[in-house]
Amino acid sequence: MDYAMLQVELSEQIATVTLNRPEVRNAFNEAMIAETTDIFRQLDARDDVRAIVLAANGPAFCAGADLNWMRRMASFSDEDNRTDARRLAEMLSTIYHSSKPVIARVSGDAYAGGVGLVAASDVVVAVESARFCLSEARLGLIAATISPYVVRALGERASRRYFTTAEQFDCATALRLGLVHEAVSADTLDATVQQIASALCANGPRAVRESKRLVLDVAGRPLDEALIDDTAARIARVRASAEGCEGIAAFLEKRAPAWRN
Template structure:
């Protein structure tokens, strides 16, 4: 379908979703939110797609909320604000729970809600000149809907500082806190993301999906008998799956598994 705020391209096993509002630094509005939610649902169910890259056109990755959208929100009732925020929360959760791995390709500055987009992805690569900022408190707001994802990505201690100060911080600082996985020169961004995508599509699609869910379900959980039993059940399930059996057979027979054909 045609999108007003995105460019969506599928090349073989890789889909690229590109934010395409460079004139407003890829700030998002209700249309962007609806389109991102829809496309990630569709790509998540597309059996031909193995991984998704979230990218952006122009000098900035995403400046957060669009100013015209914010002006409209200023006149909303509490109930209207709640419904509006719920749509943003749904978009972030759709990216986070997408059964396909999602790689954020951050080519420029990333502020406020844009940081939520990156945090909801599985892997994030940023160019070394990128600035990040959680600027909400400067406007009398808080980064509420993005907070579960940003805190998971950057850690509680760093979130406490940057949620409260609204300071800009560098890609190197984002890497130090764990918010991004890798920082590269601008001319190395395409190749770096391509290498990550190549590694992702080489793996068992079902195992990648289940490994993503494993991290989400196990992270932060106490080491209880129930958790141990759950992980044992998961490995039993994956070993007895078709791809699990094929992966072991292909390894023992020294051939490529059938998902690479």
């Protein structure tokens, strides 16, 4: 898995995908978008991967779109612009819908599309010094393709503010608003990410996939008979599965389940 703009490492069922354009603060262009989409699709299909860490080299996590790429897009036709924007949307969707849980290791600032990468991840661990900004409006643009993920993460009220003001906000604010799950010192960033990744790998792989899918499917749905039936059917199916039976048997027999061996 050789990529020009990414570094990929697999260790003990944890895949680490590292954005590797530190000279431009890991801003993405069409090539990085294509590579990121491809690697997440490949990792999603691998049984030996149980969790994915999205990291970055250099002082910034991701500055959003590369300015040279944006300059080229300004001369595109409407159809070409739509096609290009669709590729970015597909990258974010691929991360968000990955059956493997994605941990964002935010080691520095995240701006614009970088906030989209953070919001599309399942768990976010950020250094306390990280700053966040939905800066599109400053450039006369809108945060369109990242909005489905950012609004879900920040909520409507905070999104109204930060989409329109393009204010920078610190990690403590990101933590309070729910964009970030853990705010840690730089010295403890890797240990915290590893602890969460190890916790994910200790759980049943199918249960983790089904749990992520459950949240995506249940969020926002009305609490009606259809939802009650759906959730009952899901637990019945999982309970009767080989993994469910093994997990219950291991608990009763006071031993480790097969997926930890």
